[in-house]
Amino acid sequence: MDSVGIVIGWTLRIGIAMSSTIIIAGLILFYIKGQSGYEANRYPTHIKDIMQGCFALKPYGVILTGLLLLMLTPVFRVGISIIAFLVEKDYLYTVITLIVFSILIISFYIGRMA
Template sequence: MNAKEKEKDVSDVELAVSRWLRIGVYVSATVIIFGLILFFVRGSSGYQGDAYPNSLPDIVRGIMALRPYAVIMLGIILLILTPVLRVAISVWVFKREGDKLYVGITSIVLVILIVSFLLGKA
């Protein structure tokens, strides 16, 4: 592969990554807006008092019941996961290019992100 083809390949990958990031933001914004519409139509969060969903199972149950706060939380989670998707795509891109050093570094970053989500508490 000559330099021009490699440059075009990198450019195509960058466009694909930016497209995925844009889609992630649009999807999360749509979900959040849907949750806000539900909130304004129903006039409540779907939860008693100042309670809100604070765990993944609570959010899933709330989404199944179309509770506005749960839907909004889903949108926020999708927004947070969008850059994580970018890191995962980067691992694939570096592996495809044969850049072992950056595959290792980016994989470590991805593992740290995933572990922080699993261990984190609000």
């Protein structure tokens, strides 16, 4: 396996391990507290609110932080791939990966507007 594959593999493993740990911690908090930490039918929908809930140790905020990290792991992987391809001087794959990264960022922006 080449170095790019190793870097990408470790990036995914670390991202999934971190997000899983955070989600499990949130589930344990939920079990201990017996509530989400938010009023009925009011949950955070913006990143700022999710992070505030996580730092306040609100179970649902912690779980959402883990899910957010899980969603960002592939995006981070693509960003790492750009750097790895640049280091290996593989410019064709660098350009292709930059296009994919741009599409991901645009899709997050469009999804946020909807």
